[in-house]
Amino acid sequence: MTGCPFITDRRRLLMGLGLGAIGTLAPAAQAREAAQPNVDDAPHGHAETAAQSVPFHGPHQAGIVTPRPANGIVAAFDVVAASLDDVETMLRLLTERAAFLTQGGAVPERDPRLPPADSGLLGPVVAPDNQTITLALGDSFFEAQPALKPLKPARLQRMVQFPNDALEADICHGDIVLQFCANLQDSNIHALRDIVKNLSEYLVLRWVYEGSVPPVPPAPDGSTPSARNFLGFRDGSANPDANDAEMMGRVVWTAAPDEPAWAHGGSYQAVRIIRNFVERWDRTPLREQERIFGRAKNSGAPLDGGPKATERDVPDYAADPDGAKTAMNSHIRLANPRTPDADKHLILRRPFNYARGAMKNGHLDQGLLFIAWQADLQQGFIAVQNLLNGEPLEEYIKPVGGGYFFAPPGVAGPEDYLGSGLIDAARRA
Amino acid sequence: MIGTYLKTTGLALALGGWAGMAAADPSLDLVGPLADYKIYVAENTAQLVADAEAFTTAIKAGDLDKAKALFAPTRTSYEKIEPIAELFSDLDVSIDARADDFEKAEADEAFTGFHRLEYGLWEKGSTEGLAPFADRLMADIHTLNERINGLTFPPEVVVGGAAALMEEVAATKISGEEDRYSRTDLWDFDANFAGSQKIYDLLKPLIAKQDPEFVAKVDGNFAAVDAVLAKYKEGDGYVSYEKLTDADRNLLSSKVNTLAEDLSTLRGKLGLG
Ligand code: HEM
Numbered sequence: 259m260t261g262c263p264f265i266t267d268r269r270r271l272l273m274g275l276g277l278g279a280i281g282t283l284a285p286a287a288q289a290r291e292a293a294q295p296n297v298d299d300a301p302h303g304h305a306e307t308a309a310q311s312v313p314f315h316g317p318h319q320a321g322i323v324t325p326r327p328a329n330g331i332v333a334a335f336d337v338v339a340a341s342l343d344d345v346e347t348m349l350r351l352l353t354e355r356a357a358f359l360t361q362g363g364a365v366p367e368r369d370p371r372l373p374p375a376d377s378g379l380l381g382p383v384v385a386p387d388n389q390t391i392t393l394a395l396g397d398s399f400f401e402a403q404p405a406l407k408p409l410k411p412a413r414l415q416r417m418v419q420f421p422n423d424a425l426e427a428d429i430c431h432g433d434i435v436l437q438f439c440a441n442l443q444d445s446n447i448h449a450l451r452d453i454v455k456n457l458s459e460y461l462v463l464r465w466v467y468e469g470s471v472p473p474v475p476p477a478p479d480g481s482t483p484s485a486r487n488f489l490g491f492r493d494g495s496a497n498p499d500a501n502d503a504e505m506m507g508r509v510v511w512t513a514a515p516d517e518p519a520w521a522h523g524g525s526y527q528a529v530r531i532i533r534n535f536v537e538r539w540d541r542t543p544l545r546e547q548e549r550i551f552g553r554a555k556n557s558g559a560p561l562d563g564g565p566k567a568t569e570r571d572v573p574d575y576a577a578d579p580d581g582a583k584t585a586m587n588s589h590i591r592l593a594n595p596r597t598p599d600a601d602k603h604l605i606l607r608r609p610f611n612y613a614r615g616a617m618k619n620g621h622l623d624q625g626l627l628f629i630a631w632q633a634d635l636q637q638g639f640i641a642v643q644n645l646l647n648g649e650p651l652e653e654y655i656k657p658v659g660g661g662y663f664f665a666p667p668g669v670a671g672p673e674d675y676l677g678s679g680l681i682d683a684a685r686r687a
Numbered sequence: 688m689i690g691t692y693l694k695t696t697g698l699a700l701a702l703g704g705w706a707g708m709a710a711a712d713p714s715l716d717l718v719g720p721l722a723d724y725k726i727y728v729a730e731n732t733a734q735l736v737a738d739a740e741a742f743t744t745a746i747k748a749g750d751l752d753k754a755k756a757l758f759a760p761t762r763t764s765y766e767k768i769e770p771i772a773e774l775f776s777d778l779d780v781s782i783d784a785r786a787d788d789f790e791k792a793e794a795d796e797a798f799t800g801f802h803r804l805e806y807g808l809w810e811k812g813s814t815e816g817l818a819p820f821a822d823r824l825m826a827d828i829h830t831l832n833e834r835i836n837g838l839t840f841p842p843e844v845v846v847g848g849a850a851a852l853m854e855e856v857a858a859t860k861i862s863g864e865e866d867r868y869s870r871t872d873l874w875d876f877d878a879n880f881a882g883s884q885k886i887y888d889l890l891k892p893l894i895a896k897q898d899p900e901f902v903a904k905v906d907g908n909f910a911a912v913d914a915v916l917a918k919y920k921e922g923d924g925y926v927s928y929e930k931l932t933d934a935d936r937n938l939l940s941s942k943v944n945t946l947a948e949d950l951s952t953l954r955g956k957l958g959l960g
Contacts, residue, residue, distance in 0.1 A: 462940045
């Protein structure tokens, strides 16, 4: 199948060159070089996806309710800043870099006797590639600066251990995190390298996790099915609709009256690095896997649906009070019992799958780079995790890292910078 | 957009001097600093030979306490001139490699030099069996001394050495991996900074006029490093690496990386390719 088009292509090429048939050896060899894919050809990129860009300016930061591209990186840093001025300089510099990296453009040329301005990973012109860079601030960011401490978002706190956690200090917390998302992981890596280089004076890297989501072809009806996580289940089916601005205003964007004014329009981010015991999972009967989640593995549909049910169907727990269909301790039923009260615990999940090679025990180091956004950290992630504590899924997962952060509102325009509201408030105080 | 980029990365500076630098004759300017640096290296290698004599003698005499006391100060002369010492990679491996440079770690036969002795003195708490390693180290250091004396210093190595020493600290020292048995890492930090600053100070007169902002920034960062290290001084040296707080380690780390970033432009600024 693959051979034919190339042969016709080559014929066409040869005809075009006025060489009716493959006659002499030399021209034929040349033509083959030009037309036939070869072992060291670069994989074909797509001009269309490379040109996709997410606006950098707006009331909210990008990378939260904007569509999740195929690749993500979360990088946590500690901030080195002796004063509020230092913090402001850092935030301005970060904003400038993020504006360039997300919108793309030509990389400046330098005297070749100097180190180049850019790593060059993406060539002389950086394509936007759906790149977003989202800044979120940790509890320690505020604690470190006396001027910022009183302005800490009301629900921001240092992540504490849940019963099933085995937190590793090296991959927990951070003064800030940057979430990089793009179509290609190379774009994220390029952006991360740029930030590390240009902000070395202010940022010391703590940990980095890279993840991805498998691209999924559209369903026959035109809808896009949810991508699968590394346990093979569709992940995201019951997420609130991120295009519903009114709903996002309740679920994602912070606005409570007891939150500092500068924080309105921002969002709490819970990052959890959750290892999956994939070998053990793959040795678990399908029925048990489905019981644990409360959803069918292939379709992602809730278990109380018929054979034609889809992942978008809503389970009817009222009709199943004893959990005969959807077990009471299944993941989705615990996470969202769909009682009237449960609405206030809604969160927007935007995770990536990660795979990091092998562990000492000869098992694969794979899992979920869980990222949840919410207006209220306490009512959101923390409450839901508390509902999930003790769930049967725990036998197959182990949260090992992450942290809680707060993403300040967006950058209004070219004169504005990330966190400006916070800095202004600190100066006024 | 490019304008902003330059402003933020501080490159405008470097580019501003582009035309001027190309016209200068770098080799002439560098003669003085290179000669001075050669003297600095010679002094340090002589010191290294003398200190290593005392250190290895103590080991062979079975004087554990004395050997432990001499370990860190002996290393400092080596760490100061590392950009030159590293030119002889065979010797650098046998003098200064760490256990994790070898597949079998501490048990590896190829593991010799300072850190092999450090391992014996601290982990094993004894000088027993260390004599052959002491002899080997002394012989290597004599060879190093001879080779350095016969060396014409490549200007790009000397000029690049200021940044190379910072890269060294950033890559393997800041994490406390270097002197893992004795925890004398801060002595090495200090020596690496001193070695880097020496090169920078010798070259500073050549760039101070064109690049006052650059010089002010680098001076400031060296001073910030000094201020952090000063907190940990004890006697002629330093307290254990374990005493270094996370905040100070982060501060050192940011300064080291920024110094590496800035000093990496020295070669270009002086017209060396
Ligand atoms: C490795 C860990 C996890 C895996 C593999 C996982 C997987 C899944 C799957 C397959 C679903 C069903 C489809 C969907 O609605 O997206 C789901 C739903 C959900 N998960 Fe998780 N999840 C994990 C951790 C968490 C954590 C830590 C939380 C929050 C604390 C959470 C909260 C939720 C919520 C709120 C739902 C939707 C429930 C509903 O509204 O029906 N999950 N998860």
